[in-house]
Amino acid sequence: DAKTTQPPSMDCAEGRAANLPCNHSTISGNEYVYWYRQIHSQGPQYIIHGLKNNETNEMASLIITEDRKSSTLILPHATLRDTAVYYCIVRVAAGGTSYGKLTFGQGTILTVHP
């Protein structure tokens, strides 16, 4: 799986948008970009994923650049409960021999402050 690079930490004011960047310059054509987060002492929580188009759900938006070498996770109105470690992971699509496996990096510690 392609490697990802994320900043180790970021801060955000409550109510503002949190924009978390991720670089994945070696991504392959059949690999998706996934985002998870882990709130302290809990299991990781799936947020969103995408292949090449921008995606939005009730939790966040995912913006993928046209060359697919980087992406940004956007939490539109961050709350204190969004404080967590955010992981950007590149993962093969269904049917690949390593489908389902997740390779976690160190992620970005997002701290939302009042």
Added chain:
Amino acid sequence: SAVISQKPSRDICQRGTSLTIQCQVDSQVTMMFWYRQQPGQSLTLIATANQGSEATYESGFVIDKFPISRPNLTFSTLTVSNMSPEDSSIYLCSAMNTFGSGTRLTVV
């Protein structure tokens, strides 16, 4: 998405003993995954468990230390054998895009 129940949630074990962690999924899934999260670290995949076949282990993990069972499409167990303090970690199972809440293991 699936709902995963994992137990025990935590345990304190004596060195040299073994602990079996159970993971129950509320729907049938082909693959289940076991991860380890050492203190202050990110998650590392231990093995992939497919029903009806032996688990596939990642580099650095062996079956004798982490035997896995997968008797049906909704259940799996991970055993941490002959434990030492270095095995103190959080162990998590996963299926589809969902993770269990983890088992916090302390070996004394």
